[in-house]
Amino acid sequence: MAKVQKTYTKEFKEEAVRLAQTSGKSITQVARELGISDTSIHQWRKELAQHGKDAFPGSGHQTALEEENRRLKRELERVQQERDILKKAGEHLFAGKQMIYYFIEENKQEFPIVVMCRVLDISESGYYAWRKRPTCQRRREDARLTNHIRQVFTSHQGRYGSPRIHVELKDRGVQCSRKRVARLMHEAELQAKRKRRRVVTTRRDATHPVAPNLLERDFTATAPNTKWVTDITYIPTIQGWLYLAVMLDLYSRAVVGWSMSAECSEKLVENALKMALARRRPKAGLLHHSDRGSQYTSLAYRSQLTQAGMIMSMSRKGNCWDNAAMESFFGTLKEECVGDSVYQSHAEAKQALFTYLEIYYNRLRRHSTLGYMSPFIYEKFGEQQAKRNV
Known part of the structure:
Protein backbone atom coordinates (compact mmCIF):
# COMPACT_ATOMS: atom_id res chain seq x y z
CA MET A 1 0.00 0.00 0.00
CA ALA A 2 1.43 3.38 -1.05
CA LYS A 3 2.46 5.70 1.77
CA VAL A 4 0.21 8.77 2.07
CA GLN A 5 2.04 12.12 2.21
CA LYS A 6 0.83 14.04 5.25
CA THR A 7 -0.14 17.69 4.86
CA TYR A 8 -0.57 20.31 7.56
CA THR A 9 -2.45 23.56 7.60
CA LYS A 10 -0.80 26.92 8.09
CA GLU A 11 -2.44 27.23 11.51
CA PHE A 12 -1.09 23.83 12.57
CA LYS A 13 2.43 24.73 11.55
CA GLU A 14 2.30 28.09 13.35
CA GLU A 15 0.98 26.54 16.56
CA ALA A 16 3.56 23.76 16.41
CA VAL A 17 6.36 26.29 16.16
CA ARG A 18 4.89 28.41 18.95
CA LEU A 19 4.59 25.36 21.20
CA ALA A 20 8.23 24.47 20.57
CA GLN A 21 9.31 28.01 21.46
CA THR A 22 7.21 28.55 24.58
CA SER A 23 6.61 25.17 26.21
CA GLY A 24 10.12 24.78 27.58
CA LYS A 25 10.31 21.35 25.99
CA SER A 26 12.85 20.33 23.40
CA ILE A 27 11.88 20.36 19.73
CA THR A 28 12.35 16.59 19.62
CA GLN A 29 9.94 16.09 22.51
CA VAL A 30 7.31 18.39 20.98
CA ALA A 31 7.63 16.68 17.61
CA ARG A 32 7.20 13.28 19.23
CA GLU A 33 4.08 14.45 21.04
CA LEU A 34 2.60 15.83 17.79
CA GLY A 35 3.52 12.77 15.81
CA ILE A 36 5.74 14.64 13.37
CA SER A 37 9.47 14.82 12.71
CA ASP A 38 11.62 17.36 14.49
CA THR A 39 13.03 18.27 11.05
CA SER A 40 9.59 19.58 10.10
CA ILE A 41 9.46 21.89 13.11
CA HIS A 42 12.95 23.17 12.40
CA GLN A 43 11.94 23.90 8.79
CA TRP A 44 8.68 25.57 9.77
CA ARG A 45 10.47 27.73 12.33
CA LYS A 46 12.91 29.01 9.72
CA GLU A 47 10.12 29.72 7.25
CA LEU A 48 8.14 31.59 9.89
CA ALA A 49 11.21 33.63 10.91
CA GLN A 50 12.02 34.54 7.32
CA HIS A 51 8.55 35.22 5.94
CA GLY A 52 6.41 36.06 8.96
CA LYS A 53 2.69 36.13 8.19
CA ASP A 54 3.37 35.16 4.57
CA ALA A 55 4.93 31.85 5.60
CA PHE A 56 3.25 28.63 4.55
CA PRO A 57 1.29 30.09 1.61
CA GLY A 58 0.14 26.65 0.42
CA SER A 59 0.16 25.49 -3.21
CA GLY A 60 -2.17 24.79 -6.04
CA HIS A 61 -4.48 27.74 -5.34
CA GLN A 62 -2.56 30.64 -6.89
CA THR A 63 -1.54 31.48 -10.39
CA ALA A 64 2.16 31.54 -11.23
CA LEU A 65 2.10 35.35 -11.32
CA GLU A 66 0.49 35.62 -7.91
CA GLU A 67 3.02 33.22 -6.45
CA GLU A 68 5.91 35.18 -7.96
CA ASN A 69 4.51 38.45 -6.56
CA ARG A 70 4.28 36.90 -3.12
CA ARG A 71 7.82 35.62 -3.40
CA LEU A 72 9.15 39.03 -4.42
CA LYS A 73 7.26 40.69 -1.60
CA ARG A 74 8.73 38.26 0.92
CA GLU A 75 12.21 38.85 -0.52
CA LEU A 76 11.85 42.63 -0.23
CA GLU A 77 10.64 42.32 3.35
CA ARG A 78 13.57 40.04 4.14
CA VAL A 79 16.09 42.48 2.68
CA GLN A 80 14.49 45.42 4.50
CA GLN A 81 14.53 43.53 7.77
CA GLU A 82 18.22 42.68 7.33
CA ARG A 83 18.99 46.35 6.60
CA ASP A 84 17.08 47.44 9.69
CA ILE A 85 19.04 44.99 11.83
CA LEU A 86 22.41 46.08 10.44
CA LYS A 87 21.51 49.76 10.79
CA LYS A 88 20.42 49.37 14.39
CA ALA A 89 23.32 47.07 15.30
CA GLY A 90 25.77 49.67 13.96
CA GLU A 91 28.36 50.26 16.67
CA HIS A 92 27.95 46.73 18.11
CA LEU A 93 29.35 45.05 14.99
CA PHE A 94 32.97 45.87 15.84
CA ALA A 95 32.75 45.53 19.60
CA GLY A 96 33.09 41.74 19.78
CA LYS A 97 30.66 38.87 20.22
CA GLN A 98 29.65 39.85 23.73
CA MET A 99 28.20 43.16 22.56
CA ILE A 100 26.45 41.45 19.63
CA TYR A 101 24.88 38.99 22.07
CA TYR A 102 23.68 41.93 24.16
CA PHE A 103 22.19 43.52 21.05
CA ILE A 104 20.30 40.35 20.12
CA GLU A 105 18.99 40.01 23.66
CA GLU A 106 17.80 43.64 23.74
CA ASN A 107 16.08 43.46 20.33
CA LYS A 108 14.56 39.97 20.32
CA GLN A 109 11.07 41.44 20.62
CA GLU A 110 11.57 43.48 17.44
CA PHE A 111 13.46 41.01 15.24
CA PRO A 112 13.46 37.18 15.13
CA ILE A 113 16.50 35.75 16.89
CA VAL A 114 17.28 33.38 14.06
CA VAL A 115 17.36 36.26 11.56
CA MET A 116 19.56 38.45 13.76
CA CYS A 117 22.00 35.59 14.27
CA ARG A 118 22.23 34.99 10.54
CA VAL A 119 22.61 38.67 9.61
CA LEU A 120 25.15 39.38 12.36
CA ASP A 121 27.08 36.18 11.63
CA ILE A 122 26.46 34.68 15.06
CA SER A 123 25.46 31.05 15.63
CA GLU A 124 22.17 30.46 17.39
CA SER A 125 23.80 27.86 19.60
CA GLY A 126 26.44 30.39 20.65
CA TYR A 127 23.79 32.96 21.53
CA TYR A 128 21.70 30.52 23.57
CA ALA A 129 24.82 29.23 25.32
CA TRP A 130 25.69 32.82 26.21
CA ARG A 131 22.20 33.35 27.66
CA LYS A 132 22.60 30.35 29.91
CA ARG A 133 25.98 31.47 31.22
CA PRO A 134 25.80 33.69 34.30
CA THR A 135 27.32 37.06 33.36
CA CYS A 136 29.57 38.42 36.04
CA GLN A 137 29.03 41.97 37.24
CA ARG A 138 32.45 43.04 35.94
CA ARG A 139 31.70 41.93 32.38
CA ARG A 140 28.34 43.68 32.41
CA GLU A 141 30.05 46.88 33.57
CA ASP A 142 32.71 46.48 30.87
CA ALA A 143 30.02 46.16 28.23
CA ARG A 144 28.25 49.31 29.40
CA LEU A 145 31.53 51.21 29.70
CA THR A 146 32.54 50.15 26.19
CA ASN A 147 29.32 51.67 24.90
CA HIS A 148 30.15 54.97 26.62
CA ILE A 149 33.70 54.86 25.24
CA ARG A 150 32.49 54.21 21.72
CA GLN A 151 30.06 57.15 21.92
CA VAL A 152 32.87 59.54 22.93
CA PHE A 153 35.26 58.07 20.36
CA THR A 154 32.68 58.44 17.59
CA SER A 155 31.58 61.94 18.59
CA HIS A 156 35.20 63.12 18.32
CA GLN A 157 35.67 61.30 14.99
CA GLY A 158 38.33 58.95 16.29
CA ARG A 159 40.64 61.75 17.43
CA TYR A 160 40.69 60.86 21.14
CA GLY A 161 42.88 58.25 22.78
CA SER A 162 42.36 56.76 26.23
CA PRO A 163 43.60 59.80 28.27
CA ARG A 164 41.13 62.24 26.71
CA ILE A 165 38.29 59.72 26.64
CA HIS A 166 38.92 59.00 30.33
CA VAL A 167 38.60 62.71 31.19
CA GLU A 168 35.49 63.05 29.02
CA LEU A 169 33.82 60.10 30.76
CA LYS A 170 34.73 61.53 34.16
CA ASP A 171 33.06 64.82 33.27
CA ARG A 172 29.97 62.86 32.23
CA GLY A 173 29.83 61.18 35.63
CA VAL A 174 31.20 57.81 34.47
CA GLN A 175 33.78 56.63 37.02
CA CYS A 176 36.59 54.36 35.81
CA SER A 177 40.38 54.25 35.59
CA ARG A 178 42.37 55.33 32.53
CA LYS A 179 43.99 51.89 32.29
CA ARG A 180 40.57 50.27 32.12
CA VAL A 181 39.54 52.65 29.34
CA ALA A 182 42.75 51.77 27.47
CA ARG A 183 42.09 48.05 27.88
CA LEU A 184 38.50 48.26 26.67
CA MET A 185 39.54 50.43 23.71
CA HIS A 186 42.11 47.81 22.77
CA GLU A 187 39.54 45.02 23.03
CA ALA A 188 37.06 47.02 20.93
CA GLU A 189 39.82 47.88 18.41
CA LEU A 190 39.38 51.63 18.93
CA GLN A 191 42.62 53.43 18.14
CA ALA A 192 43.12 57.18 17.96
CA LYS A 193 44.55 58.67 14.79
CA ARG A 194 48.33 58.82 14.70
CA LYS A 195 50.31 62.02 14.23
CA ARG A 196 52.49 62.46 11.16
CA ARG A 197 55.66 64.34 10.49
CA ARG A 198 55.31 67.83 9.08
CA VAL A 199 57.09 69.03 5.93
CA VAL A 200 58.86 72.41 6.05
CA THR A 201 57.13 75.04 3.89
CA THR A 202 58.97 78.28 4.75
CA ARG A 203 62.25 79.23 3.12
CA ARG A 204 64.85 81.65 4.49
CA ASP A 205 65.92 84.77 2.60
CA ALA A 206 69.57 85.43 3.48
CA THR A 207 69.18 89.14 2.72
CA HIS A 208 66.55 89.60 5.45
CA PRO A 209 67.59 90.31 9.05
CA VAL A 210 66.64 87.75 11.69
CA ALA A 211 65.77 88.07 15.37
CA PRO A 212 67.41 86.13 18.24
CA ASN A 213 65.71 83.16 19.85
CA LEU A 214 64.19 84.87 22.90
CA LEU A 215 61.58 82.16 23.48
CA GLU A 216 64.32 79.60 24.18
CA ARG A 217 61.88 76.69 24.04
CA ASP A 218 59.89 77.94 27.01
CA PHE A 219 56.42 77.08 25.71
CA THR A 220 54.61 78.17 28.85
CA ALA A 221 52.85 81.43 29.60
CA THR A 222 51.27 82.70 32.79
CA ALA A 223 48.69 84.94 31.10
CA PRO A 224 46.95 85.32 27.73
CA ASN A 225 48.55 87.42 24.99
CA THR A 226 52.08 87.30 26.36
Whole structure:
Protein backbone atom coordinates (compact mmCIF):
# COMPACT_ATOMS: atom_id res chain seq x y z
CA MET A 1 0.00 0.00 0.00
CA ALA A 2 1.43 3.38 -1.05
CA LYS A 3 2.46 5.70 1.77
CA VAL A 4 0.21 8.77 2.07
CA GLN A 5 2.04 12.12 2.21
CA LYS A 6 0.83 14.04 5.25
CA THR A 7 -0.14 17.69 4.86
CA TYR A 8 -0.57 20.31 7.56
CA THR A 9 -2.45 23.56 7.60
CA LYS A 10 -0.80 26.92 8.09
CA GLU A 11 -2.44 27.23 11.51
CA PHE A 12 -1.09 23.83 12.57
CA LYS A 13 2.43 24.73 11.55
CA GLU A 14 2.30 28.09 13.35
CA GLU A 15 0.98 26.54 16.56
CA ALA A 16 3.56 23.76 16.41
CA VAL A 17 6.36 26.29 16.16
CA ARG A 18 4.89 28.41 18.95
CA LEU A 19 4.59 25.36 21.20
CA ALA A 20 8.23 24.47 20.57
CA GLN A 21 9.31 28.01 21.46
CA THR A 22 7.21 28.55 24.58
CA SER A 23 6.61 25.17 26.21
CA GLY A 24 10.12 24.78 27.58
CA LYS A 25 10.31 21.35 25.99
CA SER A 26 12.85 20.33 23.40
CA ILE A 27 11.88 20.36 19.73
CA THR A 28 12.35 16.59 19.62
CA GLN A 29 9.94 16.09 22.51
CA VAL A 30 7.31 18.39 20.98
CA ALA A 31 7.63 16.68 17.61
CA ARG A 32 7.20 13.28 19.23
CA GLU A 33 4.08 14.45 21.04
CA LEU A 34 2.60 15.83 17.79
CA GLY A 35 3.52 12.77 15.81
CA ILE A 36 5.74 14.64 13.37
CA SER A 37 9.47 14.82 12.71
CA ASP A 38 11.62 17.36 14.49
CA THR A 39 13.03 18.27 11.05
CA SER A 40 9.59 19.58 10.10
CA ILE A 41 9.46 21.89 13.11
CA HIS A 42 12.95 23.17 12.40
CA GLN A 43 11.94 23.90 8.79
CA TRP A 44 8.68 25.57 9.77
CA ARG A 45 10.47 27.73 12.33
CA LYS A 46 12.91 29.01 9.72
CA GLU A 47 10.12 29.72 7.25
CA LEU A 48 8.14 31.59 9.89
CA ALA A 49 11.21 33.63 10.91
CA GLN A 50 12.02 34.54 7.32
CA HIS A 51 8.55 35.22 5.94
CA GLY A 52 6.41 36.06 8.96
CA LYS A 53 2.69 36.13 8.19
CA ASP A 54 3.37 35.16 4.57
CA ALA A 55 4.93 31.85 5.60
CA PHE A 56 3.25 28.63 4.55
CA PRO A 57 1.29 30.09 1.61
CA GLY A 58 0.14 26.65 0.42
CA SER A 59 0.16 25.49 -3.21
CA GLY A 60 -2.17 24.79 -6.04
CA HIS A 61 -4.48 27.74 -5.34
CA GLN A 62 -2.56 30.64 -6.89
CA THR A 63 -1.54 31.48 -10.39
CA ALA A 64 2.16 31.54 -11.23
CA LEU A 65 2.10 35.35 -11.32
CA GLU A 66 0.49 35.62 -7.91
CA GLU A 67 3.02 33.22 -6.45
CA GLU A 68 5.91 35.18 -7.96
CA ASN A 69 4.51 38.45 -6.56
CA ARG A 70 4.28 36.90 -3.12
CA ARG A 71 7.82 35.62 -3.40
CA LEU A 72 9.15 39.03 -4.42
CA LYS A 73 7.26 40.69 -1.60
CA ARG A 74 8.73 38.26 0.92
CA GLU A 75 12.21 38.85 -0.52
CA LEU A 76 11.85 42.63 -0.23
CA GLU A 77 10.64 42.32 3.35
CA ARG A 78 13.57 40.04 4.14
CA VAL A 79 16.09 42.48 2.68
CA GLN A 80 14.49 45.42 4.50
CA GLN A 81 14.53 43.53 7.77
CA GLU A 82 18.22 42.68 7.33
CA ARG A 83 18.99 46.35 6.60
CA ASP A 84 17.08 47.44 9.69
CA ILE A 85 19.04 44.99 11.83
CA LEU A 86 22.41 46.08 10.44
CA LYS A 87 21.51 49.76 10.79
CA LYS A 88 20.42 49.37 14.39
CA ALA A 89 23.32 47.07 15.30
CA GLY A 90 25.77 49.67 13.96
CA GLU A 91 28.36 50.26 16.67
CA HIS A 92 27.95 46.73 18.11
CA LEU A 93 29.35 45.05 14.99
CA PHE A 94 32.97 45.87 15.84
CA ALA A 95 32.75 45.53 19.60
CA GLY A 96 33.09 41.74 19.78
CA LYS A 97 30.66 38.87 20.22
CA GLN A 98 29.65 39.85 23.73
CA MET A 99 28.20 43.16 22.56
CA ILE A 100 26.45 41.45 19.63
CA TYR A 101 24.88 38.99 22.07
CA TYR A 102 23.68 41.93 24.16
CA PHE A 103 22.19 43.52 21.05
CA ILE A 104 20.30 40.35 20.12
CA GLU A 105 18.99 40.01 23.66
CA GLU A 106 17.80 43.64 23.74
CA ASN A 107 16.08 43.46 20.33
CA LYS A 108 14.56 39.97 20.32
CA GLN A 109 11.07 41.44 20.62
CA GLU A 110 11.57 43.48 17.44
CA PHE A 111 13.46 41.01 15.24
CA PRO A 112 13.46 37.18 15.13
CA ILE A 113 16.50 35.75 16.89
CA VAL A 114 17.28 33.38 14.06
CA VAL A 115 17.36 36.26 11.56
CA MET A 116 19.56 38.45 13.76
CA CYS A 117 22.00 35.59 14.27
CA ARG A 118 22.23 34.99 10.54
CA VAL A 119 22.61 38.67 9.61
CA LEU A 120 25.15 39.38 12.36
CA ASP A 121 27.08 36.18 11.63
CA ILE A 122 26.46 34.68 15.06
CA SER A 123 25.46 31.05 15.63
CA GLU A 124 22.17 30.46 17.39
CA SER A 125 23.80 27.86 19.60
CA GLY A 126 26.44 30.39 20.65
CA TYR A 127 23.79 32.96 21.53
CA TYR A 128 21.70 30.52 23.57
CA ALA A 129 24.82 29.23 25.32
CA TRP A 130 25.69 32.82 26.21
CA ARG A 131 22.20 33.35 27.66
CA LYS A 132 22.60 30.35 29.91
CA ARG A 133 25.98 31.47 31.22
CA PRO A 134 25.80 33.69 34.30
CA THR A 135 27.32 37.06 33.36
CA CYS A 136 29.57 38.42 36.04
CA GLN A 137 29.03 41.97 37.24
CA ARG A 138 32.45 43.04 35.94
CA ARG A 139 31.70 41.93 32.38
CA ARG A 140 28.34 43.68 32.41
CA GLU A 141 30.05 46.88 33.57
CA ASP A 142 32.71 46.48 30.87
CA ALA A 143 30.02 46.16 28.23
CA ARG A 144 28.25 49.31 29.40
CA LEU A 145 31.53 51.21 29.70
CA THR A 146 32.54 50.15 26.19
CA ASN A 147 29.32 51.67 24.90
CA HIS A 148 30.15 54.97 26.62
CA ILE A 149 33.70 54.86 25.24
CA ARG A 150 32.49 54.21 21.72
CA GLN A 151 30.06 57.15 21.92
CA VAL A 152 32.87 59.54 22.93
CA PHE A 153 35.26 58.07 20.36
CA THR A 154 32.68 58.44 17.59
CA SER A 155 31.58 61.94 18.59
CA HIS A 156 35.20 63.12 18.32
CA GLN A 157 35.67 61.30 14.99
CA GLY A 158 38.33 58.95 16.29
CA ARG A 159 40.64 61.75 17.43
CA TYR A 160 40.69 60.86 21.14
CA GLY A 161 42.88 58.25 22.78
CA SER A 162 42.36 56.76 26.23
CA PRO A 163 43.60 59.80 28.27
CA ARG A 164 41.13 62.24 26.71
CA ILE A 165 38.29 59.72 26.64
CA HIS A 166 38.92 59.00 30.33
CA VAL A 167 38.60 62.71 31.19
CA GLU A 168 35.49 63.05 29.02
CA LEU A 169 33.82 60.10 30.76
CA LYS A 170 34.73 61.53 34.16
CA ASP A 171 33.06 64.82 33.27
CA ARG A 172 29.97 62.86 32.23
CA GLY A 173 29.83 61.18 35.63
CA VAL A 174 31.20 57.81 34.47
CA GLN A 175 33.78 56.63 37.02
CA CYS A 176 36.59 54.36 35.81
CA SER A 177 40.38 54.25 35.59
CA ARG A 178 42.37 55.33 32.53
CA LYS A 179 43.99 51.89 32.29
CA ARG A 180 40.57 50.27 32.12
CA VAL A 181 39.54 52.65 29.34
CA ALA A 182 42.75 51.77 27.47
CA ARG A 183 42.09 48.05 27.88
CA LEU A 184 38.50 48.26 26.67
CA MET A 185 39.54 50.43 23.71
CA HIS A 186 42.11 47.81 22.77
CA GLU A 187 39.54 45.02 23.03
CA ALA A 188 37.06 47.02 20.93
CA GLU A 189 39.82 47.88 18.41
CA LEU A 190 39.38 51.63 18.93
CA GLN A 191 42.62 53.43 18.14
CA ALA A 192 43.12 57.18 17.96
CA LYS A 193 44.55 58.67 14.79
CA ARG A 194 48.33 58.82 14.70
CA LYS A 195 50.31 62.02 14.23
CA ARG A 196 52.49 62.46 11.16
CA ARG A 197 55.66 64.34 10.49
CA ARG A 198 55.31 67.83 9.08
CA VAL A 199 57.09 69.03 5.93
CA VAL A 200 58.86 72.41 6.05
CA THR A 201 57.13 75.04 3.89
CA THR A 202 58.97 78.28 4.75
CA ARG A 203 62.25 79.23 3.12
CA ARG A 204 64.85 81.65 4.49
CA ASP A 205 65.92 84.77 2.60
CA ALA A 206 69.57 85.43 3.48
CA THR A 207 69.18 89.14 2.72
CA HIS A 208 66.55 89.60 5.45
CA PRO A 209 67.59 90.31 9.05
CA VAL A 210 66.64 87.75 11.69
CA ALA A 211 65.77 88.07 15.37
CA PRO A 212 67.41 86.13 18.24
CA ASN A 213 65.71 83.16 19.85
CA LEU A 214 64.19 84.87 22.90
CA LEU A 215 61.58 82.16 23.48
CA GLU A 216 64.32 79.60 24.18
CA ARG A 217 61.88 76.69 24.04
CA ASP A 218 59.89 77.94 27.01
CA PHE A 219 56.42 77.08 25.71
CA THR A 220 54.61 78.17 28.85
CA ALA A 221 52.85 81.43 29.60
CA THR A 222 51.27 82.70 32.79
CA ALA A 223 48.69 84.94 31.10
CA PRO A 224 46.95 85.32 27.73
CA ASN A 225 48.55 87.42 24.99
CA THR A 226 52.08 87.30 26.36
CA LYS A 227 53.58 84.69 23.99
CA TRP A 228 52.41 83.84 20.49
CA VAL A 229 53.96 81.32 18.12
CA THR A 230 53.24 81.01 14.41
CA ASP A 231 54.07 78.96 11.33
CA ILE A 232 52.79 77.79 7.92
CA THR A 233 51.74 74.35 6.71
CA TYR A 234 50.20 72.99 3.53
CA ILE A 235 47.07 70.94 2.80
CA PRO A 236 46.89 68.74 -0.34
CA THR A 237 43.83 69.11 -2.62
CA ILE A 238 42.99 68.05 -6.16
CA GLN A 239 43.10 71.73 -7.07
CA GLY A 240 46.66 72.06 -5.70
CA TRP A 241 48.30 72.98 -2.38
CA LEU A 242 46.33 75.08 0.07
CA TYR A 243 48.59 76.92 2.50
CA LEU A 244 47.54 77.60 6.08
CA ALA A 245 49.17 80.09 8.45
CA VAL A 246 48.24 79.77 12.13
CA MET A 247 49.06 81.77 15.27
CA LEU A 248 48.80 80.14 18.72
CA ASP A 249 48.66 81.72 22.15
CA LEU A 250 50.98 79.61 24.34
CA TYR A 251 48.91 80.37 27.44
CA SER A 252 45.90 78.38 26.29
CA ARG A 253 47.12 76.91 22.99
CA ALA A 254 44.14 78.71 21.39
CA VAL A 255 44.26 79.51 17.69
CA VAL A 256 44.09 83.30 17.80
CA GLY A 257 44.70 83.95 14.10
CA TRP A 258 44.75 82.03 10.85
CA SER A 259 44.70 82.55 7.10
CA MET A 260 44.40 80.26 4.05
CA SER A 261 45.59 80.83 0.49
CA ALA A 262 46.71 79.07 -2.67
CA GLU A 263 49.98 81.02 -2.40
CA CYS A 264 52.57 80.74 0.35
CA SER A 265 53.19 84.48 0.38
CA GLU A 266 53.84 87.33 2.80
CA LYS A 267 50.15 88.24 2.53
CA LEU A 268 49.24 84.86 4.02
CA VAL A 269 51.05 85.49 7.32
CA GLU A 270 50.05 89.15 7.39
CA ASN A 271 46.37 88.19 7.27
CA ALA A 272 46.83 85.69 10.12
CA LEU A 273 48.50 88.42 12.18
CA LYS A 274 45.72 90.91 11.41
CA MET A 275 43.09 88.43 12.60
CA ALA A 276 44.99 87.77 15.82
CA LEU A 277 45.42 91.49 16.55
CA ALA A 278 41.75 92.23 15.85
CA ARG A 279 40.59 89.38 18.08
CA ARG A 280 42.90 89.77 21.04
CA ARG A 281 44.11 93.39 21.02
CA PRO A 282 47.28 92.54 22.96
CA LYS A 283 49.26 95.05 24.97
CA ALA A 284 52.77 96.05 23.96
CA GLY A 285 55.51 93.64 24.95
CA LEU A 286 53.99 90.43 23.56
CA LEU A 287 56.67 87.94 22.45
CA HIS A 288 56.10 86.82 18.83
CA HIS A 289 58.02 83.68 17.82
CA SER A 290 58.38 82.19 14.32
CA ASP A 291 60.95 80.44 12.17
CA ARG A 292 63.26 82.32 9.81
CA GLY A 293 61.01 81.95 6.75
CA SER A 294 61.08 84.87 4.33
CA GLN A 295 57.40 85.55 5.01
CA TYR A 296 58.22 86.39 8.64
CA THR A 297 61.48 88.26 8.01
CA SER A 298 60.00 90.54 5.33
CA LEU A 299 60.06 94.28 5.92
CA ALA A 300 56.25 94.60 5.74
CA TYR A 301 55.67 91.90 8.37
CA ARG A 302 58.34 93.18 10.73
CA SER A 303 56.85 96.67 10.44
CA GLN A 304 53.43 95.39 11.53
CA LEU A 305 54.98 93.70 14.56
CA THR A 306 56.77 96.90 15.49
CA GLN A 307 53.59 98.95 15.19
CA ALA A 308 51.80 96.50 17.49
CA GLY A 309 54.58 96.75 20.05
CA MET A 310 55.56 93.10 19.72
CA ILE A 311 59.00 91.65 20.48
CA MET A 312 60.34 89.42 17.69
CA SER A 313 61.84 85.99 18.41
CA MET A 314 62.96 83.43 15.82
CA SER A 315 64.07 79.81 15.85
CA ARG A 316 67.67 78.97 15.13
CA LYS A 317 68.53 77.96 11.58
CA GLY A 318 67.06 74.56 10.69
CA ASN A 319 65.98 73.83 14.26
CA CYS A 320 62.34 72.71 14.33
CA TRP A 321 62.46 72.06 18.09
CA ASP A 322 62.70 75.79 18.76
CA ASN A 323 59.06 76.02 17.58
CA ALA A 324 57.90 72.64 18.85
CA ALA A 325 54.48 73.90 19.98
CA MET A 326 53.58 74.80 16.40
CA GLU A 327 55.08 71.58 15.07
CA SER A 328 52.90 69.63 17.51
CA PHE A 329 49.79 71.60 16.59
CA PHE A 330 50.23 71.03 12.85
CA GLY A 331 50.87 67.34 13.45
CA THR A 332 47.59 67.13 15.34
CA LEU A 333 45.70 69.08 12.68
CA LYS A 334 47.10 66.96 9.84
CA GLU A 335 46.00 63.77 11.57
CA GLU A 336 42.71 64.78 13.15
CA CYS A 337 41.33 67.06 10.44
CA VAL A 338 43.00 66.04 7.19
CA GLY A 339 43.96 62.40 7.76
CA ASP A 340 43.82 60.46 4.49
CA SER A 341 41.33 62.87 2.93
CA VAL A 342 42.05 64.33 -0.48
CA TYR A 343 39.92 67.43 -0.80
CA GLN A 344 38.44 68.09 -4.23
CA SER A 345 38.97 71.84 -4.07
CA HIS A 346 40.38 74.67 -2.00
CA ALA A 347 36.84 75.61 -0.98
CA GLU A 348 36.18 72.13 0.42
CA ALA A 349 39.48 72.14 2.34
CA LYS A 350 38.84 75.63 3.72
CA GLN A 351 35.43 74.58 5.04
CA ALA A 352 36.90 71.53 6.78
CA LEU A 353 39.77 73.52 8.29
CA PHE A 354 37.49 76.34 9.44
CA THR A 355 35.20 73.86 11.18
CA TYR A 356 38.13 72.15 12.85
CA LEU A 357 39.88 75.33 14.03
CA GLU A 358 36.92 77.41 15.15
CA ILE A 359 34.34 74.89 16.26
CA TYR A 360 36.25 71.79 17.31
CA TYR A 361 39.82 72.69 18.32
CA ASN A 362 39.28 75.99 20.16
CA ARG A 363 35.99 75.10 21.84
CA LEU A 364 35.79 71.33 22.25
CA ARG A 365 39.09 69.50 21.92
CA ARG A 366 40.69 68.63 25.26
CA HIS A 367 44.37 69.56 25.40
CA SER A 368 46.73 67.47 27.54
CA THR A 369 48.87 70.53 28.34
CA LEU A 370 45.81 72.29 29.77
CA GLY A 371 44.74 69.53 32.13
CA TYR A 372 42.46 68.18 29.41
CA MET A 373 40.43 71.35 29.02
CA SER A 374 39.70 72.97 25.67
CA PRO A 375 41.57 76.25 24.99
CA PHE A 376 38.53 78.49 25.43
CA ILE A 377 37.37 76.68 28.59
CA TYR A 378 40.89 77.02 29.99
CA GLU A 379 40.86 80.77 29.36
CA LYS A 380 37.46 81.16 31.03
CA PHE A 381 38.70 79.16 33.99
CA GLY A 382 41.74 81.45 34.21
CA GLU A 383 39.52 84.54 34.14
CA GLN A 384 37.40 83.20 37.00
CA GLN A 385 40.50 82.42 39.06
CA ALA A 386 41.87 85.93 38.46
CA LYS A 387 38.60 87.50 39.64
CA ARG A 388 38.65 85.45 42.84
CA ASN A 389 42.18 86.59 43.58
CA VAL A 390 41.33 90.27 43.17
